[in-house]
Amino acid sequence: MTSNVWYIILSLLVSMIVAFDEVNLTQQNKENILCRGCGLEISTSSDIFLKSSAKSRYSFYDTLYGKDDVLVQIFTTDVFFHYPVITFKQSTCVPTGEWEETTSWFPDYLWKPCVCSECGAFVGFVFKPVYSSVGAANNQFYGLVLTTVISENFLDFITEYPANISN
Ligand SMILES: [Zn+2]
Numbered sequence: 001m002t003s004n005v006w007y008i009i010l011s012l013l014v015s016m017i018v019a020f021d022e023v024n025l026t027q028q029n030k031e032n033i034l035c036r037g038c039g040l041e042i043s044t045s046s047d048i049f050l051k052s053s054a055k056s057r058y059s060f061y062d063t064l065y066g067k068d069d070v071l072v073q074i075f076t077t078d079v080f081f082h083y084p085v086i087t088f089k090q091s092t093c094v095p096t097g098e099w100e101e102t103t104s105w106f107p108d109y110l111w112k113p114c115v116c117s118e119c120g121a122f123v124g125f126v127f128k129p130v131y132s133s134v135g136a137a138n139n140q141f142y143g144l145v146l147t148t149v150i151s152e153n154f155l156d157f158i159t160e161y162p163a164n165i166s167n
Contacts, residue, residue, distance in 0.1 A: 031065040032152035033144070037121035042149050043091045043142070051087040051141060055105045065151050072146060075105045084146040085124065091142040092117060095126045105143070114142060123148040 031045040045065035052059065056073035064070040064086070075083045085105075093114035104111050109127040116123050124144035 029066065031067075033065060033149050034152050034155065035116040035119060035121060035123060036148055036150045037116060038119035039155070040092070040116055040118040041152075042093055042116065042123055043088045043144060045151075047088045047090045049087055049089050049141070051106070053106050055107070056085075057082070064146075066153065073105075075143075077103070083143075085143040086146060088142040088144055091124070091126070091144060093123050093126070093142065093144075099128070101130065114144075121148065 032041050033043045033045065034040060035042050045067050048065070048067060048070055050071055052071060053073060053075075055075070057076050059071060059073040061069045062072055064072070070086060073085050073087075075085055077083075091114065094117045095112045095114050097112050099110040099112055101110050104127070105125075106127050108130050110130055111125050111127045113122055114124050114126045115121060122145075124142055126140060126142050128140045
């Protein structure tokens with residue numbers, strides 16, 4: 001009799017833990033990351049990947065776009081410009097200008113600025129390996145500047161009408 005009660009309590013606990021895990025999983029779902037200027041999709045949270053550079057001024061991990069432990073690296077061009085950068089495997093931004101080799105934040109990579117294909121706003125940088133090999137296009141990656149993009153979920157949240165005036 002007593003063991004039955006324990007069994008019920010135990011199975012309740014297990015189902016609560018499973019439910020809690022499912023909530024955590026849905027929080028890890030893909031979020032669209034948009035141009036702050038026009039709202040065009042620039043990338044998604046599932047394209048974020050870890051690419052750390054010893055050349056960053058400093059860096060930290062944060063929960064961003066529904067993802068834990070996203071590396072944010074602060075890079076500087078000179079005294080005036082500080083860029084908080086997150087690295088992505090893919091982006092819809094359009095590379096502009098010539099490939100630059102000097103002062104690359106990622107050694108052995110060329111870089112050029114990348115702009116929004118819709119409004120032309122600067123959103124970050126694209127990097128490609130100096131020494132190309134077969135399939136090198138896959139090694140290209142993007143460093144998007146945190147202050148130029150915004151999460152779609154956050155935008156939905158702040159633009160939602162209060163329920164009492166939605167009709
Ligand atoms: Zn734009």
